[in-house]
Amino acid sequence: MKIEKKEWQKGKLFFSLGVKEWLVALSVTLITFLVFLPALGNDFVNWDDFKFVRGNEHIKWIDLDFLKWIFTNRETQWSPLRWISHAIDYKVWGLIPLGHHLSSIILHSINTLLAVVLIIKLLKIDNHTTSFSLEGEKKFYKKAFMASALTGILFGIHPLRVESVVWISERKDVLYAFFYLLSLIFYLHYSLPSHKKKKYVFYILCLFCFVCASMSKAMAITLPFVFIILDVYPLKRITFSGFNLAYEVLIEKIPFLGISIIVSLINIGAHEEFVVISPFITPTVTERIIVAFKSISFYLVKMVWPFHLAPYYPYPEEISLTSPDYLGSFIFVLGVTIFSLFQWRKGRKIWLIIYLYYIITLLPVLGIIQFSPFYAADRYTYMPSLGPFLLIGLGLFFIWDKMSLKGFSNSLLEKLALLIIISVIGFLSVLTVKQTKIWSNSITLWNHEIKQYPSATFGYRGRAQAYLDLGENQKALDDLNKAIMHYPQYADAYVIRAKVFSRLGDYQKALENLNKAVEINPYFSIAYTDRCGLYIQKAFYQRAIVDCSKALEINPRDAVAYNNRGIAFHALGEINKAIVDFSDAIEHNSVDSDFYRNRGTIYMKAGKKNQAIRDFQKAAKLGDEQAQEFLKEIGVQW
Numbered sequence: 001m002k003i004e005k006k007e008w009q010k011g012k013l014f015f016s017l018g019v020k021e022w023l024v025a026l027s028v029t030l031i032t033f034l035v036f037l038p039a040l041g042n043d044f045v046n047w048d049d050f051k052f053v054r055g056n057e058h059i060k061w062i063d064l065d066f067l068k069w070i071f072t073n074r075e076t077q078w079s080p081l082r083w084i085s086h087a088i089d090y091k092v093w094g095l096i097p098l099g100h101h102l103s104s105i106i107l108h109s110i111n112t113l114l115a116v117v118l119i120i121k122l123l124k125i126d127n128h129t130t131s132f133s134l135e136g137e138k139k140f141y142k143k144a145f146m147a148s149a150l151t152g153i154l155f156g157i158h159p160l161r162v163e164s165v166v167w168i169s170e171r172k173d174v175l176y177a178f179f180y181l182l183s184l185i186f187y188l189h190y191s192l193p194s195h196k197k198k199k200y201v202f203y204i205l206c207l208f209c210f211v212c213a214s215m216s217k218a219m220a221i222t223l224p225f226v227f228i229i230l231d232v233y234p235l236k237r238i239t240f241s242g243f244n245l246a247y248e249v250l251i252e253k254i255p256f257l258g259i260s261i262i263v264s265l266i267n268i269g270a271h272e273e274f275v276v277i278s279p280f281i282t283p284t285v286t287e288r289i290i291v292a293f294k295s296i297s298f299y300l301v302k303m304v305w306p307f308h309l310a311p312y313y314p315y316p317e318e319i320s321l322t323s324p325d326y327l328g329s330f331i332f333v334l335g336v337t338i339f340s341l342f343q344w345r346k347g348r349k350i351w352l353i354i355y356l357y358y359i360i361t362l363l364p365v366l367g368i369i370q371f372s373p374f375y376a377a378d379r380y381t382y383m384p385s386l387g388p389f390l391l392i393g394l395g396l397f398f399i400w401d402k403m404s405l406k407g408f409s410n411s412l413l414e415k416l417a418l419l420i421i422i423s424v425i426g427f428l429s430v431l432t433v434k435q436t437k438i439w440s441n442s443i444t445l446w447n448h449e450i451k452q453y454p455s456a457t458f459g460y461r462g463r464a465q466a467y468l469d470l471g472e473n474q475k476a477l478d479d480l481n482k483a484i485m486h487y488p489q490y491a492d493a494y495v496i497r498a499k500v501f502s503r504l505g506d507y508q509k510a511l512e513n514l515n516k517a518v519e520i521n522p523y524f525s526i527a528y529t530d531r532c533g534l535y536i537q538k539a540f541y542q543r544a545i546v547d548c549s550k551a552l553e554i555n556p557r558d559a560v561a562y563n564n565r566g567i568a569f570h571a572l573g574e575i576n577k578a579i580v581d582f583s584d585a586i587e588h589n590s591v592d593s594d595f596y597r598n599r600g601t602i603y604m605k606a607g608k609k610n611q612a613i614r615d616f617q618k619a620a621k622l623g624d625e626q627a628q629e630f631l632k633e634i635g636v637q638w
Helices: 005-010 019-041 049-054 064-072 080-093 097-130 137-157 159-166 168-191 199-214 218-232 246-251 254-270 272-277 285-304 324-345 350-365 386-405 410-438 442-452 457-469 473-486 491-503 507-520 525-537 541-554 559-571 575-588 593-605 609-621 625-633
Strands: 374-376
Touching (some): 019 137, 049 168, 064 080, 097 168, 137 159, 137 386, 137 410, 159 168, 159 410, 168 199, 218 246, 218 254, 285 350, 285 374, 285 386, 457 473, 491 507, 491 525, 507 525, 525 541, 525 559, 541 559, 559 575, 575 593, 593 609, 593 625, 609 625
8 A cells, every 4th residue: 555645745644653652752751760760869069069059159049140140151161051950940949959950850851752752753754755655564663662762761771871960060961952852853843844834933943942952052063964964864855966955955054053153162262261271181183083083982882881981081191093992993983984884875874874973963072172181971972872872773673673584473573672672771770870879979979980090180189179078188188199199280189289288277388289280380370369368368468469460360250369359459458459359359250248248348448338238238138147247237128
């Protein structure tokens, strides 16, 4: 029996999901949610969580200042929607980590649902743009079930997902993927001839979701290129015989490409300071390309063999294409590329399409433009892994199909496929729950990092900071000594060790460590700011002013440096300069109560009582107890 093409164009027979397909999607979603539930008992970790969530005063109020901050904040990757999601969580949960984890788990579970829906739709398009015959329809639904179910399971509960889901500060992963997947689904609706009447509605929805994805994480900039891949196959809107509809198809991508360029430029600017202060190896372009080949193969291996995962993979010190490790990676990538091209020539386009998807979605984080002192991260696989996992899902159907042709009963094969899926669920669930426990708190996180990389400095530095936060100064000092022993040029370790010595009351050693940090990295603004604070404690105000001024030359957005210099000017009686500095501190950080209280104190001494009271009121609203006590004494509400 043949189906008329116009019936396919109506889009009612194939593109919508049936009850069984929704059951598959919802089942995979529920499994994902249950597997990640143990993360609800995890705490915040001191790797960005303390800075971006627990100690982030900006997310505590959703007002005009907050909206200004989320769009202008350049301390890290530009991601306004990420901050909005954290602010909403804070509004609902405060600083209860359970609530923040729950939001990430729910988002990831929804993403798993969307991934399954996307795979089913792609398989339907592939099936019915190739043939309009109902013959073999039952076989197709077996394929759709097996491929989408196994792909969804792998995407949902693979241990590589833990970092993106359980690390609260990495909310941007699950957030951008949510909009990324929605945009892909809307693009499929837009591209099909069956949806001509609503064509531009789907286009607008697709573009809107892309903008939201880009405002969540910069990795979303790859989406327009993924659209082009889908245009080639399975949509077949672009063919290489005459470039059918190529101009129209490419023109419609212009708004997407424009947004990608803008977001890329914004984020490159946001990373400039990090690149300058990085104390780690700065490889050449050639070395970065060699490492990129290693990363491509590294991630594929971890998808198949998800063991020895680490929160931080240190950048290799010795990089050479002649070494077995790098040469093997290069040969592997070259081999996969040649194989995929060969399969394309044989008419098996799926291999090259999935391979291109994997490379393109991974390209922003391959380190060719270096933003980070590590060469790989589990979280970078969040969306790129969807392609290889689909290939594994299709592989299950391929085995089922071949065995069916050899005379095995369908009943037996169905049981075997179900057994494989259940086994994968059990295996991955155990590994994922185990990986989740690593992120229980800062100490467990860095203990695991040190276990994986005993000579890496970052793990000791992280654990030292955790001990410092717990008040265990000697343990912090021991870890910092080990970090410096392994990497004597680690400027950040000297800065933290200075804080420990300062707590212990050893001013001289604290100063020596800050001097060493500045010697190692003359562009490390934090070292100057901290040394300025140390000088203020010892009443060396002129030295403090020099250091804070240097810090502000390097980082003109350093609110603490403005505040510290303002304190020094105040101590020297330079009231007007102090007011200017406190005002600049507030301009760059409008939610620190110390800055308002300090300026209020100056205004009061200058006889500007009304301005002083306004600053004390602002400080009091931000929770400053000294400001609250002062206002109570003079009978002023806040």
